[in-house]
Amino acid sequence: MNFSSNTAPLPLKNITRPPPFPTESLPPVVRDFIKFTAETAQVYPDMVASAVLAALSVCLQGKAKIRFSPFWAEELNLYVLITAPPGERKSAVFSAVTTPIHNYVTEYNEKHLIDVQSYRNNKKLLEVKLNKAIDKGSDMNEIRTIQEELNLLRPVKEMKLITTDVTAEALASIMYDNNGNMGILSPEGGVFDVISGMYSNNVTNLNIFLSGYDGEPVKIDRKSGSVMLAHPLLTFGICAQPQVLNNVISNPNFIGKGLAQRFLFCLPDSLIGQRKLIQDYPKNSHTIPQNYEKLIRRLLEMPLNKDTCLELTCAAADNLERFSDKIEAQMADNGALAEYREFFGKLAGKTLRIAGLLHLCEYTVSDCVSGRTMNAAIEIAEYFGKQYLKMMCADNYDDTPQYVLEKILAKAHRENITVISLRDIKRAVRRLSAEQVSDALDVLTEKHYLKRLPVILNGSAGNRRKESYEINPCLLNGQTI
DSSP: OOOOGGOOOOOOOOOOOOOOOOOGOOOHHHHHHHHHHHHHHHHHHHHHHHHHHHHHHHHHTTTTTEEETTTTEEEEOEEEEEEETSSSSSSHHHHHHHHOOOOOOHHHHTTTTHHHHHHHHHHHHHHHHHHHHHHHHHHHHHHHHHHHHHTTTTOOOOOOOEEESSHHHHHHHHOOOOOTTEEEEESSSHHHHHHHHTTTTTTOHHHHHHHHHHHEEEOOOTTTTOOOEOOOOEEEEEEOOHHHHHHHHHHHHHHTSSSSGGEEEEEOOTTTTTTOOOOOOTTTOTTTHHHHHHHHHHHHSOOOTTTTTEOOOOHHHHHHHHHHHHHHHHHHSTTTGGGGGGHHHHHHHHHHHHHHHHHHHHHHHTTTTTTHHHHHHHHHHHHHHHHHHHHOOOOOTOOOHHHHHHHHHHHHHTTOSSSSEEEHHHTTTTTOOOHHHHHHHHHHHTTTTTOOOOOOOGGGGEEEEEEEEEEEEGGTTTTOO
């Protein structure tokens, strides 16, 4: 091919763009808060909505299950991973979403400070008394009495609902002190470096992260002694940079042991280049954050009860059954989802969990989950299903070649160039893996958008290879493709 002849590029395949997050499916207080925060932070609602689901999970995990049948019930906790490059105001979003939780925890701990201190002091005094009795060789009855008094001391600990980057061992201790529950919520993805063993000589202990999804008993060994958690429940709500996502979905331990498959993934579009500064509350929105905080406080004040089950109405059960049947048929050997069974095989269960969260935002544990609420949960689950297909570059969802082309053309117009190096291309699309970039360039070359130039060996740089691509002039002179 010779671009001097003005060879016209061939059209790239039509891409199915995932739909936006179905905010209208949410309970009014939640919906209004998501729209408000998206407007004030100038991000798409997808990021906010996904973070809010994680916040609701922190508030409600361990307070009920949701039951489809006598044979199947799900917990109410979710694992959510949002990916966005730097500059996308992840911290602002997470601050808005989690501040009511932090406020509640701070007030609770201030109110119960004297109780916590009294417990610590009594425990310390009894331990000193016990050690003295043992050292003096006191009567066994006396030692036994002190030990019984120590055992009967009711622990009073500071409340902690959210942590960030934490090892499995530290997480086990924190969960033990907080009724077996914890949320890992962060606008950064450093926790995945910890989980993968980056700071522990590549030793990976995923047990608590796996067991915390379904509440399965787990024992974690520590230097200071073992911790046994009878019913651990964990929430993930992480907003990380794209490279973290690539590491998660390509880590053989995460994939092989099923950790990655437990997550819901959100890849929101960017508003960078279109954002505006918001000087004041949007019209008629002053009460929206307060209403959200009231909801969070109400959910946090619900008592823990891991034996309580939300029940479904017949309509809700029928809606979920139809949705599950549709997914199941598509996972057949020749089905559209055959290659993605590891995710879609768990989607009905995640749908049930989402329905439980939505239900308790409006109703009580004694009310049955309605068909309307289940339909809302199904819409949200379908959204996350399409996000997963986008993430995995599934057929009709892979917009990577178009994305790479847009970045190349933006640089070409900005710098008035007709040739671009592979190095500059990779810099422009840092969120993509090397394999994704290579595949996209193959497509763009095959479709005559680019022409791969002969490799140049730079002797002064130790025979380093310089790979470059010529850009089709049709793309630079304003012609319509």
